[in-house]
Amino acid sequence: MGLVVVISLPLILFCLILGFGCYFFGKSRGRQEVRTNPQVYGVPAPPPGAANSYPSPPPPHAKPDSAETA
Incomplete structure (x- = not known):
């Protein structure tokens, strides 16, 4: 039996x-x-008038001296 398409x-x-x-x-x-x-690849430029658009990093954590805690 055949099939016809x-x-x-x-x-x-x-x-x-x-x-x-x-x-x-x-x-x-x-x-x-x-x-x-057009697509633009790269880091966006800061807005005009902004000296530094990124926030300043937090101060480093000061480790207490081990002699003072004991």
Whole structure:
């Protein structure tokens, strides 16, 4: 007993047209996004007028002398 698979020619053409359309639409949209909002990699610059945007580290913890505690 055999199995027959029927593939419609209009379905194949529709899938090809849809694939090319999505490809070209996505390509143009991606290029437009790069022009309008470029990605910048790296550490952000501090705002103007800020001498140091990072908070100062806490003072080091002073260890009590072992002779005074005994």
